[in-house]
Amino acid sequence: KEKQLSSKQERNQKLLLVFAFLFILAGFIFYFYYQNLLLKQKNKIKDIDNKLQYKIINATLDGQDLERNKISAILHDQVSAILSSVGLHLSAFESDLSKEKIEELVKTRILLKDAHDKVRDLSHELVSPLLVKFGLQFALKDLCENNSNSIILFDFQSNIQNDFRFETDYETKLYFIVSEFLNNAIKHSKASECLVSLELFKKLLVINIIDNGIGFDIDKITSTDGFGITQIRARIKNINGDLKIKSGINQGTTITIKVNI
Structure with missing residues (x-):
């Protein structure tokens, strides 16, 4: 027991x-x-x-x-x-x-x-009167020519036919997005060359903005740095687009915008 x-x-x-x-x-x-x-x-x-x-x-x-x-x-x-x-x-x-x-x-x-x-x-x-009358690519080409000077040269390339037009509101938003990035390049990049290219692949529009400037640390970019990245992202998101920024100290900057049209 x-x-x-x-x-x-x-x-x-x-x-x-x-x-x-x-x-x-x-x-x-x-x-x-x-x-x-x-x-x-x-x-x-x-x-x-x-x-x-x-x-x-x-x-x-x-x-x-x-x-x-x-x-x-x-x-x-x-x-x-x-x-x-x-x-x-x-x-x-x-x-x-x-x-x-x-x-x-x-x-x-x-x-x-x-x-x-x-x-x-x-x-x-x-x-831009060119934007209203002739479309996005003519307005961006004119923007590049007007902003080019002895310090920085803006080159414009496009594979889009001259008579092709996007929706008016769509063109206006894209124009001001690219314009803001060009202003940033002028103010901050210290680049001597900047390429703006437009490529249309069926229903996908790809805009590249590439400069050979001093670059920056992407992780440290905020809306208070003068770049206005938050506002630009909001504009791009508003047209169902995607933004990618590739940069580094003394490595230049590559900005890619992709939008389904």
Whole structure:
């Protein structure tokens, strides 16, 4: 009986140890499961927050583009036309004026022409007339030519036919995306050469921007560095595109934008 009692006690102790082990194991499993659940919730909240930020940025940028187009249209179609009309009215008075008054009229015309030119230039800065009339590749080619100087040379290449047009809103967004990258190259890259290329493969548009500048550490780039990467990413994401940036210190920079059209 003593042996049976001792054996039973040992068996109970073993069962108790097994239950204790299972309880501790269950506690660990629950702990890690709970932590994993918290991490998933945090990631989900972070993802929602990022999406919300992108939506806010895109809404802001879309509003800016809309206002830019409105202001450009008003300047070009209305203000510029009014200034031209004023010039014609001034010409009508010229024959009835004295020599002194004609000299004053000449000065007035010079000021009027200066105002007209400034309005025209501002209108063109807001929205490229080549972009509206001829399309993306002509506007980007003109942008490269205008930004080229003795310090940095922008070269433009394209395999797209001259008469090919994208959707107007699509072209406008891509134009300002590339324009922002070119501004970054001018301000920060210290490059002597920069290539802008457009390649169309059936339904995929690939834009490459490659410079031979000083490059940068991609991991250290933030929206406060003056590059505006967050806004650019938002623009690209808004047209369902993909952005890849390859760079390194003294290794130049390669920017690739891929968009399904």
